Amino acid sequence: MNATVSAQPSATREERIGYLLVFLSALMWSLGGTIARFIAVEDSWAVVFWRSIWAAAFLIAFMAWRDGPRGTLKLFRDMGLPGFAVAVCFATASTCFVVALAYTKVANILLMQAGVPLLAALLSWLLFREKVSVATWAAIAGVIVGVAIMVSESLGGTVSPIGDGLALLIAFMFSVATVITRRFAQVRMTPATCLGTIFAAIFAASQATQFAVSPRDMGFLFAFGVINLGVGLAFFATGARLIPAAIAALLGTFEPILGPIWVWLVHGEVPSTRTLVGGIVVVVALFVHIGLELRRQSRPGRPGTTGIPSPT
Structure with missing residues (x-):
């Protein structure tokens, strides 16, 4: 009994750290569209190549710092087919x-990504x-309606x-x-996503017309x-292990909410009316669903589990 009581403050501290890390991951991902708008490189494949190269370099350095060189190699070896698929x-x-x-x-890209947890459930x-x-x-139906409103502009050529x-x-x-990650919980997500950046860099290298960019664009x-x-x-892979999946998904919704705001504030790119309406439907459906899930997981005998929703 004493051991259980003494462990509670530590668990609370870990949960708070998890909340902070997952929120910071959503914050980092929400900056993607804003940063991309500063890049003047016309070849999108060159952008994919350099973005993936820098991300892979950082993730390898992060895992080497956290797990050591041998531990990092072991993580890649232990991924198996599930990690390869991810x-x-x-x-x-x-x-x-x-x-x-x-x-x-x-806004269209980020708000459509808001439905990832529900698509995974489906x-x-x-x-x-x-x-x-x-x-x-019901939430899946709400997301479908919201996305339909958003993409309806495509029919008019907007x-x-x-x-x-x-x-x-x-x-x-x-x-x-996300489904593969939940099905094979023993697979570490960080090396799988790192390998994904390497795959993206290799494919982009075969499509890019040139790799030379200005120092400003390289920055x-x-x-x-x-x-x-x-x-x-890195933030998400570390923090999502410390908190229930429903809370991680809730914090992850800050990405599609904040992303269009940063682009609007920095670049003046105002989302269209249909995008805003559809996005509101998607976000409301998500918040209602996750709120109900939080209540369900908080009931006695129904402990929460940890999971990893997808990043941008």
């Missing part, structure tokens, strides 16, 4: 994010027949259907990665890869 999903999603920025507004039900509550189905299609693909790939590419992508992944 890496492929992440490489696809991170590449599509950069390319989509050339076709559609940041995929879990379809693939593994995991039970999905009525509240989750927004490129290519950009919206890539944004939907991003959300889908992140959802698949923003460094920030795009390290601060936005690498640091965000």
Whole structure:
């Protein structure tokens, strides 16, 4: 009994650290669109290449610092097929994010990504027949309605259907990665995402027309890869282990909420009316669903579990 009581303050401190780290990861990811708008490189594949290179370099350095060289190599060896699949999903999603920025507004991309936790629940039900509550189905319906409102502008030519299609693909790939991560909880996410950045860099290198960029652009590419992508992944992979999945998902929704705000404040890119309306529907559906999930997990005998939603 005494040991249990004495462990409670430590657990509380760990949870607070987890809250802070996951919120900081969402904050880092929300800066992606703002940083990208500063980059003058016309070739999107060159942007993908340098962003992925800087992110991979940071993640390798982070794991080497945290786990040591041998520990880092062991993490990569222990990933197996689940880690490889997550890496492929992440490489696809991170590449599509950069390319989509050339076709559609940041708000469209980020707000569509807000539905990742619910898409993951739907995929879990379809693939593994995991039970999905009525509240989750209602929230999924809300997300579908919200996304439909957002992409309806494509029919009138206001927004490129290519950009919206890539944004939907991003959300889908992140959802698949989340389902795999939950199904194979023993797989460490940091080396898998690091491998994903390496895959993205290799593919981008085969598509880019040139790699030379100005010192100014290289500075923003460094920030795009390290601060936005690498640091965000490191924060989340560390913090998500310390708090329930529902709370992590709730904190993760700060990314699609803050992202369009930064772009609006810094670059004056005002989201369209349909994007705002659809985004509000998506965010409300998420907050209601996660709030109900928090209540469910807080009941006696229904402890929360930890999980990792997808990053930008």
